[in-house]
Amino acid sequence: MTAANLLTLAQAAKALRARSLSARELTRACLDAIAKAGALNAFVTVTPERALADAERADARLAKGEARALEGIPLAIKDLFCTQGVKSTAASRILGEFVPPYESTVTEKLWAAGATLLGKANLDEFAMGSSNETSAFGPVVNPWRRQGDNRKLVPGGSSGGSAAAVAAGLCLGATGTDTGGSIRQPASxxxxxxxxxxxxxxxxxxxxAFASSLDQAGVFARDVADAAILLRETAGHDARDSTSAKLPVPDFAAAVEAGVKGLRIGIPKEYRVEGMPAEIEALWRQGMAWLKDAGAQAVDVSLPHTAMALPTYYIIAPAEASSNLARYDGVRYGLRVADDDLVTQYEKTRAAGFGKEVRRRVLIGTYVLSAGYYDAYYLKAQKVRALIARDFVDAFKACDLILAPTAPNAAFAMGEKADDPIGMYLNDVFTVPANLAGLPGLSVPAGLSAEALPLGLQLLGRPFDEATLFAAGREIERRAGLFPVSDRWWEAAP
Amino acid sequence: MPAERNPRLARIGGALLDLRRRRAPITLARPGAAALSKLDRETVRRIARLARIRVEENEFEPLAGELSKILGFVEQLSQVDTAAVEPLAAINGLTLPWREDRVADGGKADDVLANAPARAQGYYAVPKVVE
Structure with a gap:
């Protein structure tokens, strides 16, 4: 029998309702797996007491037949979500001891659906990174290793802890956030x-907040159906976020088996970038073949400004970050490095509190917003962003979905790109356009690289059409199969 | 004038396609283009001051190099003709909602001050700024 922590969310929910598994047993299994996974460093904070108390309440409701959608389901929460009374650090020294007096809406909804908090997942500092190496609490290690090679690999980022925890079976699902690919790239x-x-x-x-016009919450799961259940439970209008859409949330879980018959799948020619490994290109072709097999048709589409997406992103995201991160001043919360002079106190506090990548981005953002440069950089980027968004509007006249690789490579070794910011930024070449255009994107595991590492395919959809993404993702998954980690090497690691 | 019929925008596609033939617009290798605006250490000092981040003397030079490389990368945007383009202001046509100007929450001074590094008599405490 599958260990409880390795069940899918849907399987676990069924076993809990059938009372063949208790929420307490399931939570214990996850906590035990977490205790043995120190080598992965997937969590900043583990909350065993809270988890067991949540599980006990879930068991009481299950016993009374009052189970809600996620009753007794243990989850990891990216440490960028504020959780009331539980340390929320953004993996930064500046928020290292911050205990929020309030709860984020996404997590509030998860608890209201009966879910259990296992702990707060590690991430790149302030979600700025593509390898989870910028965390103030140390890097996260990918549960996957290359065949015949024991080197530690990155899990991607910024939601690397969430992705590693789901892949390693430390939880049944996790939340993430995605500003330029921070859910899809680590999923891949x-x-x-x-x-x-x-x-x-x-x-x-x-x-x-990192870059408010790009940030969006989302979820990780071990299969498409689980991701649909989790998104259904986290989505919805909230008056406390003025950019939250006042639209009904479809039952995404019910859409998973809808199929893709008759759908037109767009293949953007500009995504065939120079230097893309042959195996990624082959996987992309295979993905299209699978969708055709499921009854869809392929159409060539063009997104002419694709090449400009990364440079646009690396103006807009740092600009918004420099503005958002101005609040960390050592006055109202977070770290303070005391000085007799207030401005010196700000400067010392922020120098001690921010890591290198965060500092780099705040400085770039400050520069592009500064007097005399605003028009040349920020305004220019917002104009090109409008062109990128329009490319997608035009493309979606000819197709219903877009299929592309998620990332230009499989997991890479730790340290490999750490001193090369632009090389690191290029990891998000396929994911950033969806953030700039505000579109939904799903990454589904679709195959293994030559080194036996997982590779994902990405589906992009029209605004608010996540349902179709799940349906198409499921057709890929049905043919590609699932990709569980077979070697739990970290459990033997010292 | 509708953007599709704008002759300038029609040229954008052409220019980009030309560009793609000569120099790949996306390359997964590190771009080698020299930065158009090379930041000097004095500019970095000014930015750091604006951003209220203390930077040590020996860090200005390497930071100037790093930031110049990033600026060189983003300056590719100058190749795109945007003369007839309005900057993007809202995504997916979402407009900001209105609400009544009414207090809906409050009376939580203790919660608000709970994470303050220093406080005094129900206020945040900072070094003296006015003599």
Whole structure:
């Protein structure tokens, strides 16, 4: 029998309702798996007492037949979501001891659906990174390793802890956030399913802000159906986020088996980038063949401004970050490095509190917004962003979905790109356009690289059409199969 | 004038396609283009001051190099003709909602001050700024 912590969310929910498994047993199994996974460093904070108390309440409701959608389901929460009374650090020294007096809307909804909090997942500092190496609490290690090679690999980022925890079976699902690919890229590098919904689909209330016009919450799961259940439970309008969309949330779980018959799948020619490994290109072709087999048709589409997406992103995201991170001043919360002079206190506090990548981005953002440069950089980027968004509007006249690789490579070794910011930024070449255009994107594991590492395919959809992404993702998954980690090497690691 | 019929925008596609033939617009290798605006250490000092981040003397030079590389990368955007383009202001046509100007929450001074590094008599405490 499958260990409880390795069940899918749907399987676990069924076993809990049948009372063949208790929420307490399931939570214990996850906590035990977490205790043995120290080598992965997937969590900043583990909350065993809270988890067991949540599980006990879930068992009481299950016994009375009053189970809600996620009753007794243990989850990991990216440490960018504020959780009341539980330390929420954004993996930064500046928020290292921050205990929020309030709860984010997304997590509030999860608890209201009966879910259990296992702990807060590690991430890149302030979600700025693509390898989870910028965390102030140490890097996360990918549960996957190359065949015949024991080197530690990155899980991707910024939601690397969430992705690693789901892949390693430390939880049944996890939340993430995606500003330029921070859910989809780690999902691809860990063999998990990750969805970034449409901008406005999930409330941003209570999520530590990075770049507010790009940030969007989403989820990780071990299969498409689980991701659909989790997104259904986290999405919805919230008056506390003025950019939250006032639209009904479809039952995504019911859409998973809808199929793709008659759908037109767009293949954007500009995504065939120079230097893309042959195996990624082959996987992409295989993905299209699978969707054709399921009854869809392929159409060539063009997104002419694709090449400009990364440079646009690396103006807009740092600009918004420099503005959002101005609040960390050592006055109202967070770290303070005391000085007799207030301005010196700000400067010392922020120098001690921010890591290198965060500092780099705040400085770039400050520069592009500064007097005399605003028009040349920020305004220019917002104009090109409008062109990128229009490319998608035009493309979706000819197709219903877009299929592309999620990332240009499989998981890479730790340290490999750490001193090369631009090389690191290029990891998000296929994911960033969806953030700039506010579109939903789903990454589904679709195959293994030559080194036996998971590779994901990405589906992009029209605004608020996550349902079709799940249906198409399921058709790929049905043919590609699932990609569980077979070697639990970290349990033997010292 | 509708953007599709704008002759300038029609040229954008052409220019980009030309560009793609000569120099790949996306390459997964590190771009080698020299930065158009090379930041000097004095500019970095000014930015750091604006951003209220203390930077040590020996860090200005390497930071100037790093930031110049990133600026060189983003300056590719100058190749795109945007003369007839309005900057994007709202995504997916979402408009900001109105609400009544009414207090809906409050009376939580203790919660608000709970994480303050220093407080005094129900206020945040900071070093003296006015003599």
């Amino acid at each position: 590098l860990t063999g998990t399913v990750g969805i970034k919904p449409t901008y406005g689909r999930c409330s941003r209330y209570g999520i530590v």
